[in-house]
Each structure stands twice: as C-alpha cells, then as structure tokens.
Amino acid sequence: MHNATWFNNFSSNINAPYRLFTFPFAGGGSSIYRQWPARLPGVELMAVNLPGREMRIEEAPFDSMDALMAQLLPEIAPLLDRPFSFFGHSMGALTAWTLARHLAKAQLPQPDKLFLSAFHAPHVPARRPVLHKLPDLDFLRQLIRYGGIPGGVLESPELLRMVLPTLRADFSMIETCADPERHLISSEIVAFCGEQDAAAPAADMLAWREQTRSAFSLTELPGGHFFLKSAQDQLLQLVDAALEQRHFAPDFADLRRYA
Numbered sequence: 001m002h003n004a005t006w007f008n009n010f011s012s013n014i015n016a017p018y019r020l021f022t023f024p025f026a027g028g029g030s031s032i033y034r035q036w037p038a039r040l041p042g043v044e045l046m047a048v049n050l051p052g053r054e055m056r057i058e059e060a061p062f063d064s065m066d067a068l069m070a071q072l073l074p075e076i077a078p079l080l081d082r083p084f085s086f087f088g089h090s091m092g093a094l095t096a097w098t099l100a101r102h103l104a105k106a107q108l109p110q111p112d113k114l115f116l117s118a119f120h121a122p123h124v125p126a127r128r129p130v131l132h133k134l135p136d137l138d139f140l141r142q143l144i145r146y147g148g149i150p151g152g153v154l155e156s157p158e159l160l161r162m163v164l165p166t167l168r169a170d171f172s173m174i175e176t177c178a179d180p181e182r183h184l185i186s187s188e189i190v191a192f193c194g195e196q197d198a199a200a201p202a203a204d205m206l207a208w209r210e211q212t213r214s215a216f217s218l219t220e221l222p223g224g225h226f227f228l229k230s231a232q233d234q235l236l237q238l239v240d241a242a243l244e245q246r247h248f249a250p251d252f253a254d255l256r257r258y259a
Helices: 065-079 091-105 136-145 157-175 202-211 232-244
Strands: 007-009 019-023 044-048 084-089 113-117 188-194 216-221 252-257
Touching: 007 065, 019 065, 019 091, 065 091, 065 157, 084 091, 091 113, 091 157, 113 232, 136 157, 188 202, 188 232, 202 216, 216 232
Parallel strands: 019 044, 019 084, 084 113, 113 188, 188 216, 216 252
Antiparallel strands: 007 044
C-alpha cells in the first residue's frame, strides 16, 4: 500500500506491471497529471504530492532539494518493486533527475527512463537571474517575464496569494540545488522542450545527453514553457510510445521536431 500523503494514484490499473512516477512544476500539484492514465493504459501512474499545495496546502513547502530528498527517498523506496520510469516538467524534471541520482547512491533500483521536460541540464547556467530572494512584486514580474507561472494563477489574486509562498520555496529549491559530483546516471533520458520556451530552449535541453551513460533523445513540441498543457496530446503520444519500447538499443539522437 502506497503512502497517500506523498503519492496520488490516478490509475485504475493498480496491477499494471509498470509504474510511472510524475513530478510537478513549481507551484503545481499532482492533479496536473490526473488525466494521464486514460492515455497511458499500460502503466500505473503515481503522481508525487509535494507539501505546500493541493491536499498538503497546510504543510510548509520544502525550500531545499536535499531536505526534500531526505523525506522522499524512504517514501518511494517501497514502491520500486516493479519496473518504473520518472516524468518531470520544469522543476519536476530537476526533482526527478536528483531523485534518480540519490537512488543510485543508495544502491536502490533505477528508473528505466527519465522523461525530462522544460528544464535545462543541471550543468548549464540558468537563463534568468536568481529569483527566490526578490520582493514579491519583482518576483512575480520575473516569473511572468520568463513564463514560469501558469496563466490561471495570474488571473486569480486569491490563488496567487495562496501559492506565492510555495512558488518562492520552489524557486529556492531550484536555485540552491547543487550537485558538484558529475556521476552519470544509467537511465535513458527522453527530453522534451517547447519551440517558444525561452527558459529551456533546445540548446540547453540537448546538454542532458551529457548526464547519462545510456540513450538520449530530445523532441521539440509546439508551445512555450507550459507545452505540458498546450501540447498534451502530442506529448502523451510520445511518452506512451517510449514506454512501449522499454528495452531498445541506445539512440543518441539530437533534436527531433514533433510532426
């Protein structure tokens, strides 16, 4: 039985032989993946619930990736009893990659694939200034400028006030995350970027191939930073196809464009 505090199981197929763990973007929650199981029938989808949002809104969010890993690692370890992959968008991509590194250090099972979406490789400098220490108004202006906040949040002042502390903590977690050890992971990296995403353009996403000993591919999808929503159909087709090819020869492709 999984810990419902940390994981939302949106699948009806709880006996599926394969698990996909999903990780949210900054300020987002597990519900962004609620519709995915209908398009991925062959897997059990486990969406990670982070504190400070949705059903855990009363809990303080993490502002340190190390602190998050210390809590998340023992929670996810019992669920690695069958083959699995990770999917993360934006901050979720960094979280998924960091967790994969921690699993390796703990000699725990590794994900078959890391689906990394809309976040630059960790050894590539960010294309925006450090945000988490800015005053509220400047912080929000920069988020808007770099497309780092969903439109629906901006349209609701009440929602904005509610998520602002979590957004700031999330950006602290992103901007203070450091891993000086360049140990390559063994998982295949399947990366995605948006054609109009200034925060994580294709050039920065291609650098993820330097983080794995296995296969790498990058596909560019129509849209900006939140193509996760605007190009959801195309994205899920690609994820489903990749999951069906769980054991195939390495493909060190550079950039593909979805057609």
